[in-house]
Amino acid sequence: MSEYAEHEVQRRARLRAPEVRQRVLDVALDRVGSLGMTVGFEHLMMDDLIREAEVSRSSTYRLWDSKEAFVADLMVEIARRAATSLVDESTLQICVRILLENVDRVATPEGRHQVVLETIRVALQHNYQSVVSSVAWQSYVSLTAALLGRVDNSAREEITEALRSGSDAFVEQMAAFHQWFAELLGYRIRPEWAGDYRPYATLVSAIVEGLGIRQIANPSIVLATYRGPATMQPDPEWTLASAGLLGVFERFMEPDPEFDLAKTLAEIDALRASAD
Incomplete structure (x- = not known):
């Protein structure tokens, strides 16, 4: 040697x-x-x-x-990383961009509603495409489905706990973003939800994930575009993902009678400054 x-x-x-x-x-x-x-x-x-x-x-x-022991350990590691990698930062950036491009509309309830609709229409479709094509989401789906049956009970418990922990963190992060963005545009969650945005965030992610699975069997319906409400555009195209979020938004959110326009404009100025 x-x-x-x-x-x-x-x-x-x-x-x-x-x-x-x-x-x-x-x-x-x-x-x-x-x-x-x-x-x-x-x-x-x-x-x-x-x-x-x-x-x-x-x-x-x-x-x-053994290789089986290694694969079980690997699946736990994949679960830990996949469940904490589901936040699509590019979608959050699109929401902010649409807002900054339409600052002149936030002064009126009608204008803010148009911004909300356009954000839902554009951002959710981007989020859907980004998430379902990502390795993180594909790994997450695989681990929560068939692959769990290929490991022993102890490894399954570790994988389940890693997925649960990551999912909890994901929902908390998305709930905080949805609350911030809704309140920025003069909306609040309805009283029956007691200020808890987590059910809203969970349903939004479930729409994306459920349609991602449905697309495997029926892509023509999932990927088609449909007529929907006007935004800043008179006759925009909507996808099922965007229409699904719109339905959830209308069920969960209401205009905030205490909306503070000056506070919103100050936050928009700060967002613009950080983007420059």
């Missing part, structure tokens, strides 16, 4: 177990991200992962005594 090769063996052997674990999982996650989860994990070869992660075989097999 050459001096360099001997040094490499010693270096790999000195890696701590958490570092070995993370290196191998990171390599596997990259493979899953590029190939997708729908083909299963048969394409993951432990020797290939060990080589690419630059860790020793002995250290790796002390962590996982």
Whole structure:
């Protein structure tokens, strides 16, 4: 063995177990991200992962005594990351952009309503396309469906808890955004929801996820456009995702009689300044 090769063996052997674990999982996650989860994990070869992660075989097999144990651990890691990666920042940016482009309309209830409708129409369709084409969402769906049946009870409990924890964080984040944006445009959640925006945020995400699954069997209906209410445009095209959110919005939200226009304009100025 050459001096360099001997040094490499010693270096790999000195890696701590958490570092070995993370290196191998990171390599596997990259493979899953590029190939997708729908083909299963048969394409993951432990020797290939060990080589690419630059860790020793002995250290790796002390962590996982079989490929099945490794796959169970990998699925927990995928669940943890997937459930916390569902927020589509580009959609939030579109909402802000539409608002900034229509500041002149926020002075009247009619104008604010037009901005709300246009935001729902444009942003939800973008969000739908972005989410259902993402690896994070595809992994999330796979883990909450068929793949859960391929692991033992202990791993299933860990995966379920990772998905639940990530979902809770996602709903909280989206509820905060929906509340901020609705109140910015003079709306508030109806009294029967006691100020809780989480059911609203959950239904919005369920529309996107449900249509994503429906698209697999019936894409022509899901991806079609339909006539809907006028926004700033007299006869705009609406998708099912946008129409679904509009229905939820109308059921949950009402105009805020205490709307503070000066506060909204000050926030819009701050948004514009941060965007420049």
